[in-house]
Amino acid sequence: MTHPQFRDDAYLRDAEATVRYLTDEGGIVLDSTIFYATGGGQPGDSGSISWPDGRMEIATTIKGAGSDIILVPAEPRALPPPGTKVMQSLDWDRRHRHMRVHTALHLLSVVIPLPVTGGSISAEKGRLDFDMPEPPEDLSAIEDALNALIDRDLPVTDDWITDAELAANPGLVKTMSVMPPIGQGRVRLVRIGEGAEQVDLQPCGGTHVARTGEIGRVTMGKIEKKGKMNRRVSIHLDN
Numbered sequence: 001m002t003h004p005q006f007r008d009d010a011y012l013r014d015a016e017a018t019v020r021y022l023t024d025e026g027g028i029v030l031d032s033t034i035f036y037a038t039g040g041g042q043p044g045d046s047g048s049i050s051w052p053d054g055r056m057e058i059a060t061t062i063k064g065a066g067s068d069i070i071l072v073p074a075e076p077r078a079l080p081p082p083g084t085k086v087m088q089s090l091d092w093d094r095r096h097r098h099m100r101v102h103t104a105l106h107l108l109s110v111v112i113p114l115p116v117t118g119g120s121i122s123a124e125k126g127r128l129d130f131d132m133p134e135p136p137e138d139l140s141a142i143e144d145a146l147n148a149l150i151d152r153d154l155p156v157t158d159d160w161i162t163d164a165e166l167a168a169n170p171g172l173v174k175t176m177s178v179m180p181p182i183g184q185g186r187v188r189l190v191r192i193g194e195g196a197e198q199v200d201l202q203p204c205g206g207t208h209v210a211r212t213g214e215i216g217r218v219t220m221g222k223i224e225k226k227g228k229m230n231r232r233v234s235i236h237l238d239n
Contacts, residue, residue: 153213
């Protein structure tokens with residue numbers, strides 16, 4: 001398996017690792033990685049790896065067999081053989097914007113307390129699809145409430161529970177279309193706020209900022225009807 005260093009520290013921008021093996025398609029699997037693999041609506045990380053005899057741009061990162069994570073080169077070229085020690089370097093600006101958008105979407109699910117049917121994240125914006133029969137009357141009120149939560153600068157932390165604990169607390173799962181990964185014995189929870197100040201707690205495997213104030217101001221996009229009961233709500237980073 002590949003150890004997910006991004007889960008230990010989402011702010012790690014550079015780290016050493018060792019090549020475990022190369023895939024038949026030309027991907028690189030390391031023993032540990034700071035690159036997040038595409039999943040949960042969040043894009044895979046990009047950046048580069050370097051070693052004594054070369055350097056390579058990484059276009060994206062995807063999930064492999066089991067818990068393996070595959071780094072996908074930006075262009076075909078000679079790959080570092082298994083056993084090579086490499087230095088990983090993230091495209092940090094892109095990743096950090098993903099972290100800001102992802103955390104903002106968690107807060108959007110607080111401001112709009114309806115079941116979530118889908119979602120997507122980019123470096124500029126994000127969206128959640130809600131089981132929402134009627135559109136909200138006041139979009140500006142939603143934007144104000146969302147930015148008010150951001151301005152509270154609440155801490156964002158994580159914790160772990162067992163699969164059995166999650167099964168006993170199904171209300172923790174807000175997403176109807178994407179279930180949290182189970183079967184490995186434990187599930188990661190992302191918490192926003194602490195104690196009486198807690199505003200959100202839900203399973204999530206993505207990367208997030210350490211405090212909501214780091215998100216910065218967001219603006220609401222349009223609300224689109226995507227089916228009889230489904231509506232898509234978009235947000236944009238303001239800077």
